[in-house]
Amino acid sequence: MALVDRIKRLMHSPQGRQARARAERMARDPRTQAKVRGLLARFRGGGRRH
Template structure:
């Protein structure tokens, strides 16, 4: 398992990993993306709410 974690850490430090992280952070700040995530969580919890 340590080999996989080492590879993941190396990828996150690479330019491609940094770019993916920045994109994920931008998406996380988007209210529409947040609403989608809340909806999925509610669905998995069995409570369907509309925000």
């Protein structure tokens, strides 16, 4: 459980809060959402293969 404790400490630090805010902004970005949907489609076999 040491890893979980380290992650918890990080998320409560100023750097962790900044990283969380950056991740939340990226998650709301339509371009990022499209990229994630494309990756999920590829892994699920729904994407086009080149």
